[in-house]
Amino acid sequence: MVERSNAVIVGAAESPYSRHPPEGTTTESLLADAFVRVLAGTGIRREDVDGLGVASFTLAPDRAIDLAWKLGVRPRWLMDDGNGGASCIQLLQHAMRALDAGDASTIVLLSGDHFGADDFRQLVENYNRTTAQYLAGIPHGGPNALFAMLTRQQMDAHGLDREDYGRLVVSQRRWAGLNPGAVYRAPLTLEEYLESPVVVEPLHRLDCVPVVSGADALVLRAGGDGIRIRALHALHNHDGQEGDGLRTGIASIAGDLWRDAGAGPDEMDVISVYDDYPAMAIAQLNDLGFVSDGDVGGFLRRRLDEEHLPVNTSGGQLSAGQAGTAGGMIGLVESVVQLLGQAGERQVENARLALCTGYGMVLYRYGACANAVVLERE
């Protein structure tokens, strides 16, 4: 049993995601916008912020301290985390302990990216040394081809076809239609999903996240009213990149997570799983025990498509967009917004418990980072 934190999340905000941001947009301007919005939404004053954490691929060469200077924050606690889709739950894990220990009293966590014309290609070819040395020369062209192979292997392992993946994508688009902040909101049919152009078989365009510019923010305080963190677990590099890639590190932490949360998958009112590709969202749902009978196809048909299980209710990265590392915070922001009852048309009624995962950092074959959190409105 891991000791429960007294820290609370008191607010969440997003700088609007955009496929084609206005000229002059920069990573730091997006992060600043998310910062201003989250303070405005919570009524917390800038001078009360004494902790700052940031996750961003494109803020470099600047770091959290550059941001602190330019935002006018004097933090006692300062942290950068560059671990992609797991970075924001990672920041949360550290921030809640800093608040418990008294190292800070009010922490703002920021995450976001803006990709210029060549930034995205640079990022995927130089994602890490291993990628630059052993994959870029193939040329592998970024993670799509790797996840195409994993998707094919998942199809074979679970007897899935493209329609099954389509049910997740269509269901997330249905939620996105209720989220004014999602970049793709138009209703999507299964037929339209199936007919979208091929990218790398079996992945088609609607299986790949739209890259956007945007930023997300959270504010935490040491105690008082807010969203509580019932349980948080992480396990990174769980198999040394030597597994099948379809069982994520989340499978290894699910038991501890549910035990410490004192709740199970059936009690989650809102579910946010990291959806860089439909196959990986499905893998995590399976790893967490949402697919109770092992019938993944049946789960997608019945629970997602027919019963509208609230998975990735912002539309997720697949419909709302992937603003780089903010892809690791979009689920946290949505969880908090839902638990605070601020989700507007897409509000899940009486949402009290939320599950959110982080996954990512494709070191060689698949994501090596995994973490998950259960949040609670008291």
Add this chain to the structure above:
Amino acid sequence: MSLRLFVCSACGRAVFPHLLLCPDCGSTDWRREPVDGGVLEAVTDRGVVRLGAVRTSSGPLVIVRVDGDAKAGATVQLDEDGDVPVASG
């Protein structure tokens, strides 16, 4: 040239790509050893190039460029083109 894996000088564990410490014994001392080939476990076509995942006969699973039209399940030969592993056959 045949693809060379990284083999731990202390315990003989093979890995690819290069790691700092041997996952099994913790040694930092590696030698390069050629591997004959392996089985193509997965393959996909990017248009400009075919990519595959090959389970080598020594254990490690290697992401490769696939020259030719080998299908999943095929036994392939493994070579190096610079640092890039290449499967054919």
